[in-house]
Amino acid sequence: MCGIIAYLGDGETVAVLLEGLKRMEYRGYDSSGMCVITRDGAKLEIEKQAGKVANLEQAVAGRNFKSNASLGIAHTRWATHGPPTAINAHPHASSDGKLAIVHNGIIENHSSLKKKLSAMGYEFVSDTDTEVLAALIRHVQSLEPNLSLAGAVSLALTQVRGAYGIAVVDESKPDVLVGARRGSPLILGVSDDSLVLASDATAVVGLTAKVVYLEEEDIVSCQREHDQETGKTKYSFSVSSMKRDSLLVEAGETSAAGGDEGADQSAGVFSSEDEGPMMSHKLDSRIMRQMTLSNKAISGEVIRQMHELKMNLQTIEKGGYRHFMLKEIMEQPRVLRDCMRGRLDPLSGKVTLGGLMPALDRLAKARRIIICGCGTSWHAALVGEYLIETLAKIPVEVEYASEFRYRNPVLFKDDVVIVISQSGETADTLEAVRVAKKHGCLCVGIVNIVGSSIARETDAGIYLHIGPEIGVASTKAFTGQVMALSMFTLVLAVQTGALLQDEANRLGLELAEIPDKIARMLNEDTLNKIQNMASTYRYAHNFLYLGRGTNFPVALEGALKLKEISYIHAEGYAAAEMKHGPIALIDEMMPVVILAPKSDVIYEKVKSGVQEVVARKGSVVIITDEGNHDLDDLAEFVIETPITSEYFSAMITGIPLQLLAYYIADYRGCEIDTPRNLAKSVTVE
Numbered sequence: 036m037c038g039i040i041a042y043l044g045d046g047e048t049v050a051v052l053l054e055g056l057k058r059m060e061y062r063g064y065d066s067s068g069m070c071v072i073t074r075d076g077a078k079l080e081i082e083k084q085a086g087k088v089a090n091l092e093q094a095v096a097g098r099n100f101k102s103n104a105s106l107g108i109a110h111t112r113w114a115t116h117g118p119p120t121a122i123n124a125h126p127h128a129s130s131d132g133k134l135a136i137v138h139n140g141i142i143e144n145h146s147s148l149k150k151k152l153s154a155m156g157y158e159f160v161s162d163t164d165t166e167v168l169a170a171l172i173r174h175v176q177s178l179e180p181n182l183s184l185a186g187a188v189s190l191a192l193t194q195v196r197g198a199y200g201i202a203v204v205d206e207s208k209p210d211v212l213v214g215a216r217r218g219s220p221l222i223l224g225v226s227d228d229s230l231v232l233a234s235d236a237t238a239v240v241g242l243t244a245k246v247v248y249l250e251e252e253d254i255v256s257c258q259r260e261h262d263q264e265t266g267k268t269k270y271s272f273s274v275s276s277m278k279r280d281s282l283l284v285e286a287g288e289t290s291a292a293g294g295d296e297g298a299d300q301s302a303g304v305f306s307s308e309d310e311g312p313m314m315s316h317k318l319d320s321r322i323m324r325q326m327t328l329s330n331k332a333i334s335g336e337v338i339r340q341m342h343e344l345k346m347n348l349q350t351i352e353k354g355g356y357r358h359f360m361l362k363e364i365m366e367q368p369r370v371l372r373d374c375m376r377g378r379l380d381p382l383s384g385k386v387t388l389g390g391l392m393p394a395l396d397r398l399a400k401a402r403r404i405i406i407c408g409c410g411t412s413w414h415a416a417l418v419g420e421y422l423i424e425t426l427a428k429i430p431v432e433v434e435y436a437s438e439f440r441y442r443n444p445v446l447f448k449d450d451v452v453i454v455i456s457q458s459g460e461t462a463d464t465l466e467a468v469r470v471a472k473k474h475g476c477l478c479v480g481i482v483n484i485v486g487s488s489i490a491r492e493t494d495a496g497i498y499l500h501i502g503p504e505i506g507v508a509s510t511k512a513f514t515g516q517v518m519a520l521s522m523f524t525l526v527l528a529v530q531t532g533a534l535l536q537d538e539a540n541r542l543g544l545e546l547a548e549i550p551d552k553i554a555r556m557l558n559e560d561t562l563n564k565i566q567n568m569a570s571t572y573r574y575a576h577n578f579l580y581l582g583r584g585t586n587f588p589v590a591l592e593g594a595l596k597l598k599e600i601s602y603i604h605a606e607g608y609a610a611a612e613m614k615h616g617p618i619a620l621i622d623e624m625m626p627v628v629i630l631a632p633k634s635d636v637i638y639e640k641v642k643s644g645v646q647e648v649v650a651r652k653g654s655v656v657i658i659t660d661e662g663n664h665d666l667d668d669l670a671e672f673v674i675e676t677p678i679t680s681e682y683f684s685a686m687i688t689g690i691p692l693q694l695l696a697y698y699i700a701d702y703r704g705c706e707i708d709t710p711r712n713l714a715k716s717v718t719v720e
Contacts, residue, residue, distance in 0.1 A: 037062045037113035039137050039221070040238045041202035043106050043212040043257050044229025045268065049095060051231075052109035055238035056088045058351060061359060061505040062235065063713045064111035065119030067091045070126040070135040071104035074209045079135050080104070083124035105259075106209055108202045110137035118162070127166040129173035130158040134205050136172070138165040139234055140198035140219040148194065168195065172203065185213045185256035189277050192217075192254075198462065202232050210259040215277065216249050220460045220488060223247040223255055223272065225341070230257040230270050236344060236484070237351050237503055244344045248486040252277040253337070276337050342486055350502045358707045360506035360600070364693050367511050368554035370501040371686070374518045375547065384543030385536070386522045394495035397477045399530040401451040404429055405444075405476075407436040407467040411509040411595065412455040415516035417588035418685045419453070422520060426542075426682070427528040436463040439470065446474035453479045457504060457512040459487020468492050481519050483512060497523060506708050508599045510693045513592055514553075514686045521546055521683055545680045552677035552687060561674065565691060568656060568672045569698030572626050578605035579617055579653075580692070581644060582630035583637055585685040589630055593692030600710045601700040610644045621653040628656045628692065632676070632684050633663045645669050656695075658688050 040055030042048050052069050068083030068091060082100060084090040088111065110125035126135040142148070145164035148171060153159065157170040172191040176182060182190070184205050192199070198218030205211065214221055214232040224231035226243035232255070233239050239246060249255060257272045356362035379386050391398065404423060406416040413435055420431040434444075436454065440463060446452075452471035456464045459482035468478050468489060480493035483501055490496060499515040525543055528534035534542075572578075578597055582590035591607035598605050608617055610629065621627065627648045631641045642665065648655050649669050657666045661675040674691045676684075700707050 037064045037139065037234075038111040038238070039108070039139055039200060039202055039232065039234040040110075041108040041137070041204075041212055041214065041232040042229065043210070043259055043270070044226075044231070045105065046229060046242075048104040048107045049100055051242065052107050053088065053092055053095070055231075055233060056091070056109050056111055058237040058240070059111055059233075059235050060088055061237075061507060061708055062111065062113075063507050063709055064113050066112045066114075066121065066124035067110065068112075068121075068124040068126055069095070069107055069109035070128070070137075070204065071100065071107035072204055072206055072209050073104050074106075075103075079128060079132060079204070079206045081126055081128060081135060083121045083126070085119055085121050085124065106204060106212060108135065108137045108204055108212075123161045123163050125163075125165060127161060127163060127169045129169045131173065133207065134169055134173050134176070134203065136165060136169045136201055136203045138168060139200040140217075142168060142195055142199065143197035144195065145197075164197075168199070168201070171195070176205075183256070184208050184211050185254055185273075185275075188213050188215055189254055189275075192277060200234050212257040213254065214249070214257070215252075215254040217252050217277075218462060218465070220458075221249045221253075221255075222486075223249060223257070223274075224344075225272070226270075228268070228270065230272055232257070236346055237505070239344060240346050240351055241348055246342050246344045246486075247274070247339045248342065248491070249274070250276075250339065250491065251488070253339070274337055274339050345485070346503060351505060358506065358697070358701075360508055360510060360693075360697055360707050363504055363506050363511045364690065364697065365557060366502075367514050367690065368550040368557070370511050371514060371518050371550040371553070373500045373502070374515050375522070375550075376500070378522060379543055379547055381544075381547045384540035384545075384547065386525045386539070386543050386546075388497060388522060388526050390496050390498070391479070391523070391526060392495075394477055394479065395526075395530050397449075398451055398479075398527055400449060401429055401477075402447055402449040404431045404451045404453060405434055405439070405446075405471075406431060406453045406455065407434045407439050407464055408455040409436050409461055409463055411513050411592060412457065412461075412464070412516060414588040414592040414595070415513055415520060416453075416455055417591070418517050418585050419455075419520035419524070421585050421588075422524040422682060423527065426524050426534060427531050428533040429527070429531065434467075436461065436467040440466040444470070446471060446476055448475040450474075450476045451479060452476045453481065454489060454493065455481045455516055456487075456489055457483045457499075457509060457516075459484040459489040461489075465489055465492070481516060481523075483515065507710055507713050508596055508696070508707075510596075513689060517683075517686050518546075518549070521686075542680065542682065546683055549679065549683055549686050552679060553690060556676055556687065556690065561691070562694065564672065564674060565694045566698050568674075569695060569702055571671070572654075573601075573699050573702040575603060575624070575626050577620065577625055578603060579613075579621070579625060579627045580605065580607040580630075581610040581613055581627065581641075582607070582688075583610045583641055584681060585683075586630035586632065586688055589685050589689045589692065590628070592689055593628060593696070596693055596696035597699065599713060600696055600707050601703055601705055602711075603699065610641050613644055613647070618647065618651065621648055621651040623652040623654065625653050626656060626671075627653045628658065628695070630688050631657055631659045631666065632678075632681070632688060633660045633665070634678055634681050634684065642666065658691055 038059030142164035200219030200221040224239035224243040478493040480496035483499040501515040580590035594605035594607035657670040
């Protein structure tokens with residue numbers, strides 16, 4: 036991983052690839068590279084650099100890279116196999132230099148494949164699993180030279196275990212681009228003068244508004260044909276499924292030509308004695324029938340709907356802010372209104388969630404609800420646990436998706452599993468869905484990206500509608516997830532009878548006020564006060580965050596934000612747990628951030644905790660309700676937030692913590708939007 040863009044078209048290929056890579060920088064990466072090919076000469080040209088995309092851009096300019104290229108693939112890499120060096124950066128070429136590939140994911144059996152290919156004379160120069168895949172495809176081509184490029188890729192992938200999203204080019208086929216996916220997202224952008232493959236929709240914005248979301252084990256062959264008589268160039272593509280039942284055909288069965296060119300022949304890839312019989316898969320080229328650019332993408336029995344990409348350049352630009360993170364913090368009032376629009380009636384307070392309608396009966400009869408997520412999404416899930424158990428009276432368990440999928444959970448058919456993921460592609464969370472579905476559970480997705488894998492594989496769900504989140508450290512996604520969970524809870528509580536509709540509507544009206552309250556809080560005075568705090572604490576080595584109720588997950592999230600972007604060690608704790616260990620760390624060098632809204636039913640207990648910190652000379656920061664001055668004499672800093680219901684305060688109290696992390700990181704000169712070692716969308720295990 037981390038970012039793929041591939042382009043077949045009439046535009047300036049190098050410029051398109053560089054811009055696509057820049058759009059995906061927010062995902063986190065450590066190196067980048069590109070490969071281009073021209074129709075005349077048809078030789079692969081590759082450039083790779085460690086570090087930022089700017090390094091690649093400079094290297095390309097210095098080489099006078101092929102300006103007339105009309106096909107290319109490019110990649111930003113986040114190291115999984117081998118260190119972040121230019122040699123390990125993508126694209127990777129076959130040892131003869133005739134085929135190149137970019138790849139997101141992890142090939143789990145790359146070591147055994149590499150051993151076999153090395154024994155056959157294939158040479159490797161990098162430490163990556165991706166280079167093995169390039170050699171494997173080239174080996175298939177050597178066995179069956181009449182295979183189409185898509186056919187060779189398909190057959191090679193039958194030997195692979197693991198996850199991948201790939202784009203492949205072959206110098207002998209300068210009008211063909213092939214992509215495939217399993218467990219890693221890939222979308223196809225379609226226009227009259229180009230076809231674009233990308234792992235992230237942001238890379239496609241501005242090139243086309245028409246996209247096809249490739250599904251699990253899809254392979255796409257993009258083709259360009261030039262009509263000599265009319266002088267026009269036509270772009271087309273074909274999609275087929277690589278699922279095993281589609282690829283296995285009876286021995287001796289013949290099939291018609293398909294794909295980009297040639298006839299697909301049946302072929303065994305390996306004949307292995309040391310690992311038992313390897314699969315001898317045979318391709319059925321009937322599933323590679325040509326598709327036309329219509330409102331649906333159809334290939335054989337595979338139907339892929341064409342979608343309109345509801346994203347524009349304005350939403351993925353900084354809009355005058357120094358960093359995407361600050362922009363995304365400041366736009367939270369607007370995006371929360373977008374999240375509620377058409378769902379929460381601002382006059383009556385009634386919530387209607389169309390994406391849940393088919394599942395409401397099963398939801399109301401749930402034995403229990405299990406919420407799975409990773410990172411920030413897990414923190415939002417903890418808020419959801421509190422809301423659902425308190426208001427809807429259904430037992431809830433919150434699980435790390437990475438633990439849930441591997442521990443053989445005891446599940447029942449009347450359990451409901453809710454999964455939360457901003458991208459909708461988080462590998463562990465997606466696998467949690469599949470585990471739950473095997474047990475017959477109802478699966479509900481809360482995601483931001485329309486058409487993502489989780490959105491497609493769950494039975495019902497809620498889109499956040501908060502727009503693209505570019506900053507690696509999640510901000511508006513957290514508040515959007517909590518808003519979605521709040522609306523979900525009100526609908527569920529009415530359905531179960533735990534709340535009367537009038538009671539739910541009253542809470543709905545309070546929920547509708549949240550965006551305006553956040554907007555009021557984000558004033559110049561508050562921002563200046565938080566900047567002063569950041570200046571005071573920028574040299575701290577440790578932070579402690581404390582909260583209770585729904586503000587306990589906010590404390591966890593605040594600590595995570597500080598760790599992610601400022602590289603300061605921070606821990607979040609339930610406030611009452613301070614005396615069970617963390618109190619031993621508190622001294623005059625330890626800033627302690629305490630969430631203490633007076634509306635909290637256990638405010639007095641939190642107040643006692645503040646006094647314990649002060650007694651040990653800790654430097655106290657208080658987040659509390661506006662107008663509450665009970666703690667002014669005990670605190671170094673007090674940030675006042677608008678008063679709201681204890682159920683919904685997490686959406687308000689979390690924002691000062693986002694700003695504190697941002698300003699501390701800014702003072703420390705950190706890479707705020709692309710912090711070290713982090714990726715925006717974790718699509719590998």
